[in-house]
Amino acid sequence: MHILEELYEMTAFSSLGQQPGVLLMLLVGFVLLYLGIAKKYEPLLLVPIGFGVILANLPGGGMGVVSADLIHLPNDRYMNLFEIGSEYGIMNYLYYALIKTGFLPPIIFMGVGALTDFGPMLRNLRLAFFGAAAQIGIFTVLLGAIAMGFTPQEAGSLGIIGGADGPTAIYTTIMLAPHLLGPIAIAAYSYMALVPVIIPLVAKALMTKKEFKINMKQQDKLYPPKHKIKNLKLAKILFPIILGVVVAFFVPSSVPLLGMLLFGNLIKELGSITSRLADAATGPIMNTATIFLGLAVGATMTHDVFLKGQTLGIIVGGFLAFAISIAGGILAVKAYNLFSKKKINPLIGATGLSAVPMASRVANELALKYDSSNHVLQYCMASNISGVIGSAVAAGVLISMLQ
Amino acid sequence: MSENFQEALTLMAVGMLTVFVILLLVVVLGNAIIMFVNRFFPETESKLSNTSPPGQVDRKHLAVIAAAVSVVTGGRGRVLKVEKEG
Numbered sequence: 001m002h003i004l005e006e007l008y009e010m011t012a013f014s015s016l017g018q019q020p021g022v023l024l025m026l027l028v029g030f031v032l033l034y035l036g037i038a039k040k041y042e043p044l045l046l047v048p049i050g051f052g053v054i055l056a057n058l059p060g061g062g063m064g065v066v067s068a069d070l071i072h073l074p075n076d077r078y079m080n081l082f083e084i085g086s087e088y089g090i091m092n093y094l095y096y097a098l099i100k101t102g103f104l105p106p107i108i109f110m111g112v113g114a115l116t117d118f119g120p121m122l123r124n125l126r127l128a129f130f131g132a133a134a135q136i137g138i139f140t141v142l143l144g145a146i147a148m149g150f151t152p153q154e155a156g157s158l159g160i161i162g163g164a165d166g167p168t169a170i171y172t173t174i175m176l177a178p179h180l181l182g183p184i185a186i187a188a189y190s191y192m193a194l195v196p197v198i199i200p201l202v203a204k205a206l207m208t209k210k211e212f213k214i215n216m217k218q219q220d221k222l223y224p225p226k227h228k229i230k231n232l233k234l235a236k237i238l239f240p241i242i243l244g245v246v247v248a249f250f251v252p253s254s255v256p257l258l259g260m261l262l263f264g265n266l267i268k269e270l271g272s273i274t275s276r277l278a279d280a281a282t283g284p285i286m287n288t289a290t291i292f293l294g295l296a297v298g299a300t301m302t303h304d305v306f307l308k309g310q311t312l313g314i315i316v317g318g319f320l321a322f323a324i325s326i327a328g329g330i331l332a333v334k335a336y337n338l339f340s341k342k343k344i345n346p347l348i349g350a351t352g353l354s355a356v357p358m359a360s361r362v363a364n365e366l367a368l369k370y371d372s373s374n375h376v377l378q379y380c381m382a383s384n385i386s387g388v389i390g391s392a393v394a395a396g397v398l399i400s401m402l403q
Numbered sequence: 404m405s406e407n408f409q410e411a412l413t414l415m416a417v418g419m420l421t422v423f424v425i426l427l428l429v430v431v432l433g434n435a436i437i438m439f440v441n442r443f444f445p446e447t448e449s450k451l452s453n454t455s456p457p458g459q460v461d462r463k464h465l466a467v468i469a470a471a472v473s474v475v476t477g478g479r480g481r482v483l484k485v486e487k488e489g
Contacts, residue, residue, distance in 0.1 A: 125433045132419070132426040139415035146411045155411065229437050230445035238436045246432060247425055272473040386426055393425045397418040 012059040021303030022057050028306070029053035029298070032186070041193030045166065045294050049186065052298020055091070062089040064302040068178065071096065095296040100178065104293045105171035106260040109392075111286030112167070113264025114278045116356065116388070118239055119232060120381035123225075127348055127379060131386030133332030134352025135394045137162030137325030141317050142398075148313060153177045156398040158314055161188045162321025163391030164195070165354040170297065171257055172395045176402055182301035183311045187318035195355045196362045198319075199347075202326040203366060207346050211334070212370040214345040216379045223342040233269070240266045247393070254396025258389065325353040329383065344379075351380040354387045460485045 008014055032050030036043040056064035066088050071079040085093035098104050121128055138159040145155035157173040157180055169188040173181050191198065203212075229235055240262035248255045264281050267274040329349030337343050347363040360380035367376045460468075469482045 121429075122433055122437065125430045128426050128429050128433075129423070132422045135422050136419065139411075139418050143408070143411045143415060146407045152407055152410055152414075156414075227437065227441065230441045233446070234444050235436050235440045238440070239433065242432055242436060243429060246428060250425060250428070251421060272470065272478045275474060276477055386429060389429060390422045390426055393422050394418055397421050398414070401414055401417065 012061075019059065019303060021307050022059055025057040025301065025303040025306060026054055028301070029057065032298075035190070035193070042189045044290055045189045046193070048291055048294025049189070049298040052091075052295040053182075053301045054298075055295070056299040056302050063091040063299055065092055065095045065296065065300045068100070091296065091299045094292055095299060098292050099170075099174060099181070099296045102171055102174050102256065104289045105167035105174070106256045107289045108167045108286055108293065109257050110260040110264035111281045111289070112356075112388070113240075113261035113266075114268040114281040116261070116265055116268075116385060117381075118236055118265060118269075118385060120378045121385045122229060122232070122235055122239065124379055124382040127344070127382035128386035128389075130329050130332055130349040130352040130383040131388075131390040132352070133349060134325045134329035134383070134387055135163065135390045136328035137321040137323070137353070138391070138394050138398075140324045141321035144320070145313070145317055148317075150310070150313070151177070153402050154180055154310075156402045157184055158317045159321055160184075160391070160395055160398060161191065161314075161318035162325040163354060163387075163394055164188075164192055164322060164325065164359070165388060165391045166192065168257060168354070168391050168395045170293070172398055175399045178300075179305065180310070180314065181297060182306055183314045184318070185297045186301070187314050191318055191322045192355050192358070195358050198322055199326055199350050199359060199362045200366055202323050203330060203347060203350050203363075206327060206330045206334075209370065211337075211346050212367065213374065214343050215371060215374045216345055216348075216376050217374075219342050219344070233271075236269045237266065240269070247389075251393050251396040251400070253400040254392050257392040257395065261388065261392065322353065326350045329353065329387075345374070345376055347376060348379050348383050351384040352387045352390070354384065354391050356384050356388055357381065359387075360384045460487060 029050050029052075032046050032053060035041045036046030036050055055061060070088070071084055071092075073079060079087065081093060081097050084096050138161075140159075141162055142152075142155045142159035145158045146152060150158060153176040157169075157177040160169045160172040161184060163169060166185070166188050170181065170185050173184045177184075244259055244262040247258055264278075267277040267281060329352035330346045331349070332352075333344050333346040333349035337346075345367060347367055351359040351363045353359060360377055363380045364375065364377040367374045465482070465485055468485060472480045472482050
């Protein structure tokens, strides 16, 4: 009998009775896995995050990320990585080495940069402004969250979900409110996966049929652009170098994200001379970073951290941030059309929030439904890519003012 | 609470203004780069046009072959000669 009791104590079953929240968190992990595997919602992120949630909540597994207070030593010192690893296990080692230091999001941004083509934006530069308008959701939700009782740091992290950019949301949250990392990352990636639902929903509520039918190519024929780019390749090489340096002077805190994005883009645009670097940035490095980011973010979602009223606030606030950002972009285009002869399809404003390239694809499909000859993809990509820059800058502002 | 709200309003104003200014910079810099490139380094059609004598591989095709070899060999390979058969 004594042996049986000891066996029972050794297994995880004894802990289940003491912590019923664990079962709920395992369910959350299974739901995330289901969404990633069966529904194919951002599987590259939701599968590692979902599995990370499961690992973190297996009783006795020691894979849950512990609060930063536990690694804080007297005299304002922190445990070193070896101490963290031996005291709290490998997941905490990974989290404190790769996530808490803010290392992985910029690394992923480097890969994103190497996958990004600034060509559509350079060809339609004035559309870049709509990437700014679509950041309004970030700051509107920040206001709302403060009214709901979130601290300014938590509200900033919640608002940045409206930037529709996973690495940016994670990086900002690490800097401002790391205890909310799990729910914010989940909300950001879930809503990005739901872009095909959210953009049509907001667009149909705010746009008329006539606006859906604004044909961008016809507008270009009626009012041709002033100048063509005579050497796009060189322009695309110079752009990340010059932009990176200039933006760094204005918003230095956006440099870790934007700098790595532009570096990634440069090694892509240089072509064969740096193609091996670009291949590494978009392949092995980005994939490895994604695995560790997903698992470690999932592991922050232990039952004692996740099962709180705040999580519900983040899920609702995140959706509002997304919807308001899309609406901000659409309304900005509508305002522009009031004063300009050359009309712009407001769907191009809707893609001003990042979520590249899915937002552009969704907007393109929506435009084609109303006019089968209205291919707006290239135009949407212009505001879509400027939205990535816009959300990284907004993150920089939040970090520098709230940290 | 009201102090936090005021801080949030300031953040909203500063944040949106900064994002607009940076994207204005993107537009201005982009246009400046395009004007610079168009003026000093235009890639005209004539540079790539078919000016090679008959019987030889034209320069456009040569450029494509050279680029393909460069990609496949990771920048280490060079095309020294391409000849048409017959």
